[in-house]
Every structure is written in C-alpha cells, then in structure tokens.
Amino acid sequence: MAYSATMKKAIGDVRSALAAVGISRQSNRFAEHGEHAPEADAPTILVACSGGRDSLALAAVSHIVAGLLGVHCGAVIVDHQLQAGSDKVALAAAQRCNGLGLDPVIVRTIEVEGSESGRSGEDAARQARYDAIVETARDTVAAAVLLAHTRDDQAETVVMDVLTRSAGIDALAGMPPTFVRDGVRFVRPFLDLSRAQTTAICRERDMSWWDDPTNGDDVPADQPLPQNYPLRSRVRHTLMPYLSNFFNGDVSVHLAQGTTICQEDKDFLETATNEVYCKSVSWNMQGAAAVMLVKPLAQAHPAIRRRAIARVLAELGIPLSKRHVLSIEALVIDWHGQGTLSLPSGYSVNRQKHVIRVCKNG
Template structure:
C-alpha cells in the first residue's frame, strides 16, 4: 500500500518513539512481505483512543508499525460518562480500533469526581490517567501512546501561562513521562491537527468530534465562557494570536516548548540529586510527611530550592500552589522566626532549628481526635 507523505511522517515518529523505548522488529521474519502474527510474548503497545481524529490517526499508525515489527498493539477507550451518549461513542471508538486489527481493545468506564476543586476537566484527566495506568499494568503494556499533537502542545502552553507561568509552563507536555511507574509517550507532538485529519481522511476513518470543543461555532465568533478553557483557547485565542503575529503561533509555541523542555529536564535531574540529599519522606499512617534539611538546601541555587520545595509539597500537601512554595522556601532563605505555613490537606510546614517538618496540622489533628 502506498502511503501519503503525512502518513509516512507519522509512521516515522511512532517508530522513533517505540525505538526509544527499546521496542523494535521482533524477528527476521517480519522483514519479509506478507501477513505475520506477533508472538504471544511480544511487547504490547497500548493506544489511548477517544474516537477523535487525533487518537484514531495514532491508532491506525501504531497498528501499522506494530504489525510490521511483530509487536502487539492494543487500545484503551475511556468513557468518562460526562456527556449523554458517551457509552455509544466509546463503543464506536472500540469498534473502529478493532477494525484496524488492534487487539486487545478495552473500554473502561470511570467515575469523575472533582476532589480537589480544580474543575471537571482536570478531574476527568486524573480519572483517565488512573484508568490507563491500571489497564497498562493489568495487560503488561510496555508503553501507552497518547495522541497529543502540535496544536495540543501550543494550547497547553497558553493554558499553563494563564494559570501558573514559569519555565515549566513554557515547556508544555513532555514527549515521554512516567506516571505511577507506567511509561507514556506522545509521538505526534510534531504533527498538526490538520495532518491527523488528513490521515483519517486518507484511510477512510470516520471520527467523533467532542461537542465541547465548540467546532460548530463560526470561526469568527468567540466561544461562550461555559465551554472549557482549552476549547476557548483552541477556538478563539490561538487563531487570534496567529492572525495578530502574522505567523503560525501553534508551531512557534510548540517549537519553543521543545527547547524549554530540554532546560526543564536538566533542572529536574539536578533536582533529583538535591532532593535525595536534603529531603526525607515517610508515611506516618495519616499520609506522607517530610523533613527538609535546611542547611543542606540553603547551599543550593534559588531555582533548585524552589523545585525541591515544590516537589516536597506535591507529595505531602497536594494542591499547594506557588504562594505555598514561596512561603515554605522563605523558611530557608528568609528565616526570621516566622510562624509555620498553612498548606492544603490540613498540612503545615514548620521550621524547628535546622529542619522544616511538613506534616499534618497539630490543631486539626487534635480537633479530630477530640471529636
């Protein structure tokens, strides 16, 4: 079969991604033309598929690469049950994956609960990743492929700049990351949404468009505030920026993210070393608590101190923001006997001599035990 230029490009990026995970052609027989079944113990690659154009294109490309290399290819379809008819959409996505020769195809229903007050979109993302991690472990998958494109990367950068800022925001989504021990990879970050659309059209694949994306609205009409932020950034902000700048800002932002990601990765490796030397984490039966060695951390650059404190709070007081990190870091860099820092999840950070303890707030604990 003759592939289009964009299909060839996508095949190349998926091959490179799998090769980076140590996955390649499994046997010399797969170098020969003809149909070959992968061995039962061949590595399993899972595709997270929503039924949209991006994930269906990725499923088709991954199925092609895996079949050529003797690698097993599966798919997981997550039904968030947040829209009427979502079960039908998930079932249809599963059928389309199966028609591509993908096996196994798993549909997972999840319950979306906004426990941390971060909004439905964030809660859905957390539930989705938890389901993907669970299925990857259950099936013994070597890697889970996510269909984020260049456009998604640009949107993520803008959203993170709106919500937080900093170098990590500019760096966007990593091409590869581990979540709870499971490897996730994004091979399509170099392709635009228009190119995944073209792949689906070339292969005759029908896709589902999420109505919350606002695709039905005219391009020159701003999406109402009831739509998710990501949809409003996609439909209104990013096109406006491109028109204002007179260039493709999705490509500019995505390319900039790739450069910033290299810097972030270096900082994270340095943070790993400093964290190991200056922070002790333990489970006290009520959650994780941390002891931060002030003297060890005070010697480090401010950028590393900030990252070590941020990582500590992410573990021991999830939901902590920049102001919490800055306040705890001030217990190191600007110590003048100030009181402890109140943190989310009824946690506090208190300095005693040369140690900062991040643990359950004693006031809350005493009140709970008296009750």
Template sequence: MVYSSSLRQAVGAVRSGLGSIGLGSQDARFALHGEHAASTDAPLVLVACSGGRDSMALAFVSQKVCASLGVRCGAIIIDHRLQLGSSDAARTAAMQCGRLGLSPVIRVEVDVDVSRAGEEAGAREARYQALSDVATWFGAAAVLLAHTLDDQAETVLIDLMRSSGVSALTGMSDVIDWNGVTFARPFLGLTREQTTAVCRDCKIAWWDDPTNGAGMSPDAPLPQGYPLRSRVRHTVMPFLERFAGGGVARHLAYGTKSARQDEDFLNACCDEAYSHIVRCDAKGGLLIDASALQTRHAAIRSRVVMHALNELGIAFTSAHVDSIVNLATHWHGQGEVSLPSGYSAKRKKHVIRVCKNGTHANR
C-alpha cells in the same frame, strides 16, 4: 495503497516512537516482503482511542507499523459518561478499531470525580487510571496517546495561565510513566491538520467532541462553561495565529524540548542540594539547614523548599515558598510561616523546622 506525505510522516513518527521505548522488529521475518503474523507472546501496544481524528489516525497508523514489526496492537476506548451519547460514540470507536484490525479492543466506562479539582482534571485522572489498569491487566508494553503538536501548544498556554517559571514551558513529555505503565506520545511532532489528512486519505471516519466547539463559528468565542482547553483551542490559538501571521503553535511546541532540558537540569541540581540541606524530623516534619540553603542559587533554594513541602503533602503557593526562603536569606528574627494543612515553618538558630502546629515547642 499510496502513502501521502502526511501518512508517511505519521508512520515515521509511530515507528520512531516505538523504537524510543525499545519496541523494534521482533523477528527477522518482518524484514522480508509479505505479511507475517505476530507471535501470540509478542509485545502488546494499546492505543488510547476516543474516536476523534487524532486517535483514529493513531490507531490506523499504529496497527500498520506494529504489524510490520511483529508487535501486537490493540485499543482502549474510555467512556467518561459526561455527555449525552457518549456510550454510542465509544461503541462506534470500538467498532472502527476492530475493523482496522486492532485486537484486543477494550471499552471501559469510568466514574469521574468532579468534586476535588473540577471536571477536566477529574476526567483526566479517571482516564489515566483506567488506561493503566487495563494495560497492567493485559501486560501491555505501552499505551499510545494521540496528543499532537497543536495539543502541545495548547498545553503550554494553559500552563502559563496557571503557573510560572520554566515548568510552565515544558509541555507534555514524549514518554511518561503512570503507575508503572509506559505512555508514549508519538504524534507530538504532527499537527492536527496532518492527522485529519491521514483520516481523509485513508477513508477513516471520526467523531468531533461537541465540547471542543465542533460546528460553531470560529469567529464566535466559546462560552465560559466549555472546558478551558476547548476555549483555548477554539478561540485563543486561532486569534494568536492570525495576530502573528501563523507559526505560533509550532513555535510554542518546539520550545518545550529546550525548556524540558533546563527543567531536568534544575531538578537534578535540586535533588543534589536537597540531600545535603533537608533531613527528617523525628516527629514527622522536616529540618532545613538555613545556612546551607542560603548559599545556593535562588532557583535551587525555591525548588528545595517546594520539594520539602511536597514531601509533606502540603498544598502551597509561591508566597509560602518565598516566606520560607526568606527565613534563610533575610533572617531578622521573624515569626513562623503559617502553612496549609495545619503546618508551619519556624527558624531556630540555623535550622528551619517545618512541622505540624504544636510540635515546634520544646525543640
């Protein structure tokens, strides 16, 4: 077949992505012309496929690249059962993956808990749990996710709406670990336009999720009931692209690399500081050396406090963090800082104790 520009870039992206996690050619045979079957004990890569254009393009390209390396390639289709007809879409995606040569093809139905963090977060949790469970069961070397450059840009915008600081700019990582399973995103440098071109060039059908606004006029904003990501994709990003004359998605996505480097450096500095500033309390709390905390840079001080609160499983806001930092930097005898989950932080001499309420006494 003739490889178009989009298909060549997709193949290169998958090959590079597999190489980054240690999956290269499995045998000298695969450097020779002709088709060679992968060994039954060759590493297995599983593509998370929804049936949409991005994941169908990834499934097609991954199967081709894996075959050229002697790596086995299968697919996992998750049915969240949140929409009418979702089971039909999942079955269709599974049949398409089978026709493309992926094996095994596993279809999994999941239950989504919407009570804690809402439907989007619940679906994501259920999806990743199912993907990691299946990958572990089959001993897969990695699960490939079809997130694109456009998804990356949308993630940055959503994170900026929900949080602040460097972490809001880092976007999605190329490779993550979830419950001991490696997840890789080889398409983060490709646009949705390119994955669409791959599907069209290779005559691959795809399914458009109606909650993404498929079929709706691009000039009409999606109703509030639609998922936030869908509204950002359908309404916010097109507006920004028109307003700036294009290039916004690429600019946002490319900025994540340097932001992630900054975040990694700050986290390393925080880990070093934490080991010297925070220690465990005998009754399950934490003790923070206020004097040592005060000497650190403001960026590190807040991260040390956030790390401590996370260690205790406390849900907190930036106001909680600032109040605890002030116990070190602006100490004038103020009272304790009330925290969620029945905790509080109180300074005595040069120590800030973060404890369950009632355990501060007699200390």
C-alpha cells in the same frame, strides 16, 4: 499499499517514539515482505483512544508500526459518563479500533467524583482517566501507552500554562514526549504532527470520527466561544486563530518548536534538583509526612531549591502556588521564628531547628 507523505511521516514519528523508549523490531522476519504475527511474549503497546480524529489516526498508524516491529497493539477507551450518550461514543470508538485490527480493545467505564480541594472538574476527569489507563496498562502488562496529543495541543498547552500558571520554564517546555506515571510509561508520538494532518490520515483511511461537543466545532469561527466552554476549547477556537492572524503565521509551529529547547533546559534543572532532593528530603519521619533538611536546601541555587520544595508538595498531592513555595523557602533562608504555615489539602508546614516538617493536619 502506497502511503501519503503525511502517513509516512506519522509512521516514522511513531517508530522513532517507540525506539526512544526501547521498543524496536523484535526479529529480522518483520523486515520481510508480508504480514507476520508477533510472538505471544512480544511487547504490547496500548493506544488511548477517545474516538476523536487524533486518537483514531494514532490507532491506525500504531497498528501499522506494530506490524513492522512485531509487537502487539491494543487500545483503551475511557468512558467518563460525563455526557449523555457517552457509552455509545465509547462503543463506536472500540468498534473502529477493532476494525483496524487492534487487540485487545478495552473499554473502561468510570465515575468522576466531584471537584476536590483546589481541583477543577476538568482536572478531576483527567486524573480519573489516567487512573483507569494506568490500571488497564498494568492488567495487560503494556510496555507503553500512546497518547495522541498533537503539535496544536502542545501549543495550546504552552499558552494556557504561561498565561494561567506562571510556571516559568516548565510552562514553556509544554508536554514531554514521554513520561512515567505510577510505573506506566506514556509516549506522545504526534507532537510534531498537526491536527490537520491527523484529520488527513483519518480521511486517507476512510475513518469517521467523533467530535466532542465541548470543543465548540459548531460555533462559527468568527464568534468567540462562551465562557461556559472548557478553557482549552476556548483557546483552540478563539485565541489561537487570533494569534496566528495577528502574527500572520501559524503560531502553533513556533510555540511547539520552542518546547524542544525548553525541555532540554528543564531536564538539566531536574537533574540538579534531584541531587538536592535526595540530600534533603525524607518521608514519613518524626511524625511528619515529609521532612526537609535546611542545610542542603540553603546551599542550593534558589531555582533548584524552589523546584525541590515544589516537588515535595506535588508528591504529597498539594496544589502548587508560587506563594506557598516562597513561604516554605523563607523558612530555609529567612528563619526568624515564623509559626506554622497552612497549606492546601489539609497540610501544614513548620520549622524545628534544622529541619522543616510537612504534616497532615490532625
């Protein structure tokens, strides 16, 4: 079958992304002409599929690549039950994945609990979705889970994080091409493909897709989305087109390309942070959830010290803010007998001599 230039690029991007995490051709017979079934013990990759154009395009391309490599390719579809008819959307996505030849195709129906302390409804849904995907990946012993985030998603993420989180280099670095969550490897092969290209792939494969109504696709392009739409939808529909028009070019390309450089800078900072973290942080000691030694933190560069403190809070599930990190840093470098500091999620922090203790209240 002859493929378009867009499809060839997508196939190459998926192959490269899998090779980067150690998933390559299982034997030379998969380089020979014709279709060959993978061995029973060959690795399994799962595509997280919503039924939208991006994830369906990824499912189609991943199935092709799996055949070239001799690995199994399945899909996991998560039904959040947050919209009327979500079960039908999930079923349709599963049927399309089955039609592409993916196996296994697993639908997970979940309930998203109400917003937790410091967490929005969108964050709660995202957490529940990842939990379901992680559990499915473990059940199927998947070597990797593929996510269909595109270059447009990457650019939108950078804009949102820079403008709402003020997270420095982490915001500019955007979404990493691969990461591990709860022991499961996630891969984003489409970060160099645009949404227009995933749409083209779906049309080339004659696949229909589902458009999430919260995306606001039915709202005219010259009208801003109302405030009750999700932030990402408003950024996608209103802000990104405005910026591209203002700068007379597709800003998503420039924003996404910049993340590659920033990812390298972030990796360097994370390596340095890990050294300080290992020297200074202990868990579940002295009646505290976490204990941080003052001396190695005080000797570290401020950027590394703050990242080490932020990592401790993140691993405890405490919502981060610059104010909290700086307050804890003051216990390290500006200690003059401050009392206990209150943190979100029912935690507190205090200094006792040469250690800083992060405790769960009560």
